[in-house]
Amino acid sequence: MTLVRTKIGRRAFIRNTGLAGGGLVLGFNWLASCKMTPEQVRSLPKEWFELNGFLKVGDNGLVTIMSPNPEIGQNVKTAMPMIIAEELDVAWKDVIVEQAPLNTAIFTRQLAGGSQSIRQGWESLRMAGATARHMLKEAAAQAWQVPSSEITTKEGQLMHEASGKSASFGEMASAASNIEVPQEVELKETKSFSIIGTDKKNVDGEKIVTGKPLFGLDVQREGMLTAMIVHPPAFGMKYKGMNAESVKSMPGIKDVFHFEVYQEDTEKQWSDGGGIPELVAIVGNSTWECMQAKKALEVEWEEDSKLESTAYHDEALTALLEKAPEQPARKDGDVEAAFKKAAKIVESTYSAPYLAHNTMEPMNFFAHVTPEKAELLGPIQTPEFLELTLASRLGMPVEKIDVMMTRMGGGFGRRLYGTFAVEAAVISQKMNAPVKLVYTREDDMTQGTYRPAYKVKYKAGLDENGNLIAWHVRGAGTNDDLIFENRFPAGAVDNYLAEKHSLQTNVTTGAWRAPRSNFIAGAEQAFMDEVAEASGKDPIEFRLELFDRAINSPVGEPEKNDYDPERYAGVLKLVKEKSNWGTDSGKSRGVSAYYCHNSYVAQVLDLEDGDGIPRVDKVWCAVDCGIVINPMSAKNQVEGGIVDGIGHATYSAMTFKDGKPEQSNFDRYRLIRNAEAPKEIETYFVDNGIDPTGLGEPSLPPIVGALSNALYKATGRRHYSQPFINERPPLVG
Amino acid sequence: MATYTLNINGKKQEVDVDPSTPILWVLRDHLSLVGTKYGCGIAQCGACTIHLDGKATRSCILPISSIGEQKITTIEGLSENGDHPVQKAWLEVDVPQCGYCQAGQIMTASALLESNPNPSDEEIESAMNGNICRCGTYLRIRKAVKTAAKS
Ligand code: FES
Ligand code: FES
Numbered sequence: 095m096t097l098v099r100t101k102i103g104r105r106a107f108i109r110n111t112g113l114a115g116g117g118l119v120l121g122f123n124w125l126a127s128c129k130m131t132p133e134q135v136r137s138l139p140k141e142w143f144e145l146n147g148f149l150k151v152g153d154n155g156l157v158t159i160m161s162p163n164p165e166i167g168q169n170v171k172t173a174m175p176m177i178i179a180e181e182l183d184v185a186w187k188d189v190i191v192e193q194a195p196l197n198t199a200i201f202t203r204q205l206a207g208g209s210q211s212i213r214q215g216w217e218s219l220r221m222a223g224a225t226a227r228h229m230l231k232e233a234a235a236q237a238w239q240v241p242s243s244e245i246t247t248k249e250g251q252l253m254h255e256a257s258g259k260s261a262s263f264g265e266m267a268s269a270a271s272n273i274e275v276p277q278e279v280e281l282k283e284t285k286s287f288s289i290i291g292t293d294k295k296n297v298d299g300e301k302i303v304t305g306k307p308l309f310g311l312d313v314q315r316e317g318m319l320t321a322m323i324v325h326p327p328a329f330g331m332k333y334k335g336m337n338a339e340s341v342k343s344m345p346g347i348k349d350v351f352h353f354e355v356y357q358e359d360t361e362k363q364w365s366d367g368g369g370i371p372e373l374v375a376i377v378g379n380s381t382w383e384c385m386q387a388k389k390a391l392e393v394e395w396e397e398d399s400k401l402e403s404t405a406y407h408d409e410a411l412t413a414l415l416e417k418a419p420e421q422p423a424r425k426d427g428d429v430e431a432a433f434k435k436a437a438k439i440v441e442s443t444y445s446a447p448y449l450a451h452n453t454m455e456p457m458n459f460f461a462h463v464t465p466e467k468a469e470l471l472g473p474i475q476t477p478e479f480l481e482l483t484l485a486s487r488l489g490m491p492v493e494k495i496d497v498m499m500t501r502m503g504g505g506f507g508r509r510l511y512g513t514f515a516v517e518a519a520v521i522s523q524k525m526n527a528p529v530k531l532v533y534t535r536e537d538d539m540t541q542g543t544y545r546p547a548y549k550v551k552y553k554a555g556l557d558e559n560g561n562l563i564a565w566h567v568r569g570a571g572t573n574d575d576l577i578f579e580n581r582f583p584a585g586a587v588d589n590y591l592a593e594k595h596s597l598q599t600n601v602t603t604g605a606w607r608a609p610r611s612n613f614i615a616g617a618e619q620a621f622m623d624e625v626a627e628a629s630g631k632d633p634i635e636f637r638l639e640l641f642d643r644a645i646n647s648p649v650g651e652p653e654k655n656d657y658d659p660e661r662y663a664g665v666l667k668l669v670k671e672k673s674n675w676g677t678d679s680g681k682s683r684g685v686s687a688y689y690c691h692n693s694y695v696a697q698v699l700d701l702e703d704g705d706g707i708p709r710v711d712k713v714w715c716a717v718d719c720g721i722v723i724n725p726m727s728a729k730n731q732v733e734g735g736i737v738d739g740i741g742h743a744t745y746s747a748m749t750f751k752d753g754k755p756e757q758s759n760f761d762r763y764r765l766i767r768n769a770e771a772p773k774e775i776e777t778y779f780v781d782n783g784i785d786p787t788g789l790g791e792p793s794l795p796p797i798v799g800a801l802s803n804a805l806y807k808a809t810g811r812r813h814y815s816q817p818f819i820n821e822r823p824p825l826v827g
Numbered sequence: 828m829a830t831y832t833l834n835i836n837g838k839k840q841e842v843d844v845d846p847s848t849p850i851l852w853v854l855r856d857h858l859s860l861v862g863t864k865y866g867c868g869i870a871q872c873g874a875c876t877i878h879l880d881g882k883a884t885r886s887c888i889l890p891i892s893s894i895g896e897q898k899i900t901t902i903e904g905l906s907e908n909g910d911h912p913v914q915k916a917w918l919e920v921d922v923p924q925c926g927y928c929q930a931g932q933i934m935t936a937s938a939l940l941e942s943n944p945n946p947s948d949e950e951i952e953s954a955m956n957g958n959i960c961r962c963g964t965y966l967r968i969r970k971a972v973k974t975a976a977k978s
Contacts, residue, residue: 299923300918304862305930382844386847452961453927454961504927733967736963769953
């Protein structure tokens with residue numbers, strides 16, 4: 095056992111029944127998301143005893159665990175409670191999971207983003223479980239008059255071997271709730287974990303497959319109105335006026351009005367990012383009636399700033415790549431001098447378009463704002479920031495604002511930017527009624543907050559022995575500067591220069607699953623393949639030599655390098671072994687490796703040969719994310735990232751003409767479908783006992799490189815411009 | 828507005844709506860059957876799939892006036908206790924990620940197995956190709972359809 099001080103999340107261990115009461119009431123209404131069997135429902139405890147803000151123990155031994163962070167499909171709602179249950183030492187079948195509401199007094203960082211929920215929650219979740227276990231042991235020690243150090247626990251039972259006494263957690267729950275919260279607790283040794291590291295099914299699985307209300311769009315309340323918005327048809331346009339009278343009298347329509355989402359004095363948070371300042375609201379009794387009114391309504395818009403087209407973005411990014419920025423982002427040695435003496439030079443430019451997030455569940459939010467309080471319920475990745483913005487916008491103290499999260503039909507970064515929830519609150523305030531704001535798919539896809547468009551130019555120099563002596567990268571993005579200057583191969587090349595530019599545009603952008611990495615990884619790993627080919631070396635050996643260099647004699651200050659070369663090389667070696675790299679698979683094969691969000695991933699991808707678009711036959715994936723909480727779910731996450739990465743690089747793009755998005759639904763915006771996804775994916779995890787890191791994003795970025803490199807083998811051509819489906823000559827045979 | 832009597836999940840239900848209202852919104856807004864999902868509204872994503880006389884059908888473009896006597900089954904009525912072989916297979920394989928598309932996937936898969944109890948890999952892929960899963964659960968969807976076919 096390791097003894098740790100309970101300092102992290104200390105607030106969480108101060109009991110506060112008032113707060114828990116709210117959770118309880120909500121929990122057993124529709125918002126409850128548990129994996130209760132019918133037997134469990136019948137045997138719900140008569141009384142719950144809260145041991146800390148994360149959990150309560152019932153008198154019959156059932157344990158309710160609050161999952162603090164928003165659930166967007168990354169399955170933290172199963173994994174976070176597993177960590178608590180592990181340290182509490184309760185049987186997983188006796189655990190009920192509830193989504194916690196926003197509660198800054200108890201929880202820290204209730205945010206879904208950057209693949210950080212598990213990494214940053216790890217210690218406090220363990221402490222929450224261990225603290226409660228400690229209190230249960232103390233209660234038993236007092237009841238049995240034995241030292242608490244002699245009491246052991248197992249699967250919800252307390253035992254004292256010498257006296258033969260035993261009791262269930264349920265029997266001791268009441269007494270434990272009166273025990274002092276300890277200053278220090280013991281944590282389990284990782285090798286004695288019995289829940290962490292085992293396959294546990296999604297706690298919401300049964301509700302999902304039976305169609306129970308779980309998502310924001312499913313919220314219904316007595317007297318609730320439906321609201322929709324109308325936003326400018328093009329970036330660079332703003333509201334001018336409308337004649338809403340005839341629409342107001344359409345069946346089921348309550349009101350149509352123009353409103354400001356934010357006012358001049360609203361204190362905005364970063365999460366208010368890409369919002370459109372002025373909108374038109376249509377409020378009515380039902381979704382279909384609002385949709386009809388939306389079609390009939392004629393709004394006048396006027397030009398506010400430049401109406402940009404995709405051709406403009408492309409030209410402007412290309413022009414930026416022609417010039418050096420004032421300051422390099424990182425410079426080691428002298429690339430120019432090295433290029434002069436290089437035996438070979440390789441140079442390439444890669445690009446990718448804007449992408450929409452396209453969560454399957456469009457943006458929506460429920461709000462009920464009265465003069466006394468505001469109740470907000472829906473899908474949001476950043477509830478804490480939303481509350482702050484609302485306090486300012488509604489002129490209400492945060493204590494009067496309740497923010498609760500529903501399960502989310504996807505996030506991918508889109509729901510970090512909660513402007514839609516602010517819109518819902520403002521509309522509800524104006525209507526003085528409970529309102530559910532719903533975006534149509536078209537609203538969702540054309541509203542903005544896109545993955546930026548990117549372009550990057552690489553130049554590498556090799557000496558006569560095929561050693562990499564110089565690496566120059568210059569990248570640019572729309573509203574984003576793309577380059578991580580301290581990532582690989584920084585630190586592994588003597589002469590290294592990284593430069594970056596950002597092009598200001600009025601097409602709004604935001605974080606999209608694995609921001610920047612989602613493009614730069616694929617470009618870098620495709621270019622690495624070109625350089626390896628020019629060097630005459632095997633692409634894996636070529637990379638491993640560079641990692642050796644970074645391990646043995648790193649260039650620059652090693653602590654500046656944003657990666658651990660040993661762990662990086664580790665995943666590459668593992669995938670090499672598992673894919674039987676070097677033997678002829680009879681397929682076109684590509685390799686790639688990348689580090690982001692604190693985790694390491696290497697992949698080998700086999701393409702089927704044949705006519706038409708080459709189909710991905712198989713992907714081997716090696717991952718180092720430290721301790722794996724829930725292996726089955728971790729594999730699901732890795733598979734999802736791989737399919738997502740292949741899909742967007744191959745098929746998807748948002749383009750613009752005079753500021754207007756040219757795609758507004760899935761007829762013109764192509765997403766990967768079942769018959770286009772890889773036939774098989776094999777995932778392997780490095781077992782190293784290191785504290786866990788994130789998994790929601792890291793498998794996506796490198797797969798684009800593996801796909802590019804395999805496409806080169808299959809077609810004999812390098813693919814420089816995403817989506818690959820548009821490459822000429824076309825991929826389609 | 829007009830009154831319609833629908834046969835949904837074996838029960839007669841009366842609603843008073845505009846004849847153009849798609850069944851998707853009748854189910855969700857008027858009957859509180861929110862298991863059937865909205866994804867695109869233009870028959871592109873499959874999130875809204877229901878069974879119409881046993882056939883997988885997109886409810887988002889299906890006006891209530893076109894239903895007549897046809898029987899509607901939604902995810903809520905696929906089985907009494909969530910124990911349809913396809914639902915059980917979905918749980919066993921742990922298919923869902925965010926879960927939003929899965930009701931539509933399950934309705935498409937169950938209709939497929941009804942008409943073709945032993946589909947080949949190609950038949951599974953082509954039947955499931957109309958249902959988008961943004962989370963990329965396609966490999967497990969295929970596996971779960973096979974698991975259900977075996978049971
Ligand atoms: S909502 Fe009907 S097919 Fe997409
Ligand atoms: S599970 Fe998220 S869209 Fe399919």
